[in-house]
Amino acid sequence: MKRFKQAVSLILLIVFLFPDAGFAISIPDELKLGKEYLQLIKDKGVILHDPVAQKMIDIVGNAIVKPLPPQPFHFDFYMINDDSFNAFATPAANIFVHRGLIASLDTMDELAGILAHEIGHAVGRHVSQSIDRSKIVGTGSLAGMLAGILVGAASGSSEAGQALTIGSMAAGQSAMLTYTRENETEADQKAVLFLEKTGYSPDGILESLLKIRQTDYQGIENIPDYFKTHPGTTARVSHLSGILADYKPPADKPLPPENFDYNMVKYRVIGLYGDLDTYIPKIELALQNNPDNVAFHYGLGLLYGRATRMNEGIEQLNKALAKNPFEPMILLELGRLYIRNTEYNRAITILDSMADDPLLEDWAVFNRSIAQIHTGNLPAAQKGLEHVLSTDKPGFEKANYHMAEIMSRESKQALSNYYLGVYYARIHDEQNAARQLERALDTLDDEKMREKAENELENLKGNGKKRTR
Known part of the structure; x- marks a missing residue:
């Protein structure tokens, strides 16, 4: 919170120093800004690449976007590794959901309500309007200020510290790019109209707001970030209650798209990423x-595994x-715990049973390869890892x-x-990456592999890194 206050103070200073440096942000400018902003967030490694939660968010978000008329931006959805109750839209229709929001909601309708509201902001180009109102220098430097102040402040800190700084990113964004209450009302109204065409209930918007509002907080510093970044909450609740009091779903309302068991995804997110001391006693009591x-049982098993209570997990x-x-969600994590418990053959048997799962197959192959390394079956492990790397999916660094x-x-x-150099490059340890790649180039005979190593090294140079010798 101290870092956040410092960031806000700096933002206000910038506003004071550049009161007349206005510009009207165009669609190309917003596209450029959105791309720069997204890359800076990705470089900090705070986006969660959980295949199950991401698939659920994508299904809900895309179901809302699909019936819309043509838009100037492509909508993309991301999950931030932070436990706060927050969701926000950034320039060029990038929508972010914090894992704490997933953990705080209970139904797909509630998640759809939040996403529909954020999509409403993007469709209304409220971010662009806010940038225009802020009168801050230009799009190129704005991306750097937003991410540099609110993301870059975490450089050199622990992973948890980075996530915490990202957690206050949207709050800082609101200080510079404040939505008006009219923006909030418009986004809610759009959300209700959007949801009519999806099969999700518009009641989810109101239910999600009330649920977050009921969170046990005291004092301004502990108010959920969602309320800090979306002003006029009391008025929003009252307005939505009035709209929905007489709401009748259309007779031709479609069925919801492919469904997930929301609670399974929720407790997966809690089990794999939530705070152990907070959630273990809560779920034990539940x-x-x-x-x-x-x-x-699923969430508690994952928490126990992270707490190195393997047999209990x-x-x-x-x-x-x-x-x-x-x-499949249970089978995958059971296989992972068997590996950590050195029961490699049992893990392989379980992970083999997931070979055809459309969502988690690659994760099963990845974990099975780890078990095969331990059993000495290196050819099979290598084949599995080469397959996983060929998909070029995030999360397999x-x-x-x-x-x-x-x-x-x-x-x-x-x-x-x-391979060690590539691994370090993917986790943004550029110094060790360059060192390992240079060692590889000293003795690599295969021309194709030499070319790959040189390309990796060039990419590091492009990020401002030079060869170490």
Whole structure:
């Protein structure tokens, strides 16, 4: 919070120093700004690449966008690794949802309501209007100020510190790019109209607002970030209550798109990323009152695993699996815990059963490859990791690390250096990346691999990094 206050003070100073440096932001300017802003956020490594939660967010968000008339921007949805209750739109229709919001809601309708509101801001070009009102220098420097002040302040800090700074990013954004209450009303009205065409209930907007409002907070510093960045909450609740009091869904209302068990996704997010001390006692208590709840067993098993209580975690996941056999989300995490518990063959058997799952197959192959390394089946592990890397999906950075391990065991040191260099590059450790890639180039014979290593090194140079020798 101290860092956030410093950032806001700096923003206000910029406003004071440049009161007349106005500009009317065009669509090309906003596209450029959105691209720069998104890249700066990605470079900080705070976007969560969870395949299940991301798929759910994409399905809901795209269902809302699909019926819209042609838009100047392509809508993209991202999840931020932060436990605050927040969601926000940035320039050029990039929509961000904090994992804390997923953990605070209970239904797809509530998530759809939040996303529809943010999409309403993007469709109304409220971000662009706010930039225009702010009268700050120009689009190129604005991206740097937004992300540099509110994201770059975390440089050199711990991963948790980076996430915390990102958590206050939207709050800082609101200080510079404030939505008006008219913007909020318009976004809510648009959201209700959007949701009519999706199969999701517009009641979800109001229910989500009321749920977040009921959060136990005291004092301005503990108010959920969503309320800081979306002004006039009391008026919004009153206005939405009036709209929805007489609301009748259209007779031809479509069915919702592909559905997820929201609670399973919610407790996955809590189990894999939530605070252990906060959530373990909460879910333990919840299970006493509802011992047959599959999502509770699933989430608690994941939390126990992160707390290195492996046997208890495996027990909880097996209880969840007994109540919901063949659920891929449970199978994947059970396989991962068996690996961590050194039960490699059992893990391989479980992960083999997921070979055809359309969403989690690649994650099953990745984890099975790790287990195969431990059992000594290096050819199978290498084949699996090469498949995962060929997909070029985010979240598989460590596949390069395990490929380096295989190459080292096979006495292929140059290739080991190459994959280790790529791994460090992907986690933004440029110094170690350059060192390993240079070592690889000293002895690599394969021309194709040399070209790949040179390209990786050039990319590092392009980011301002030079060869270490």
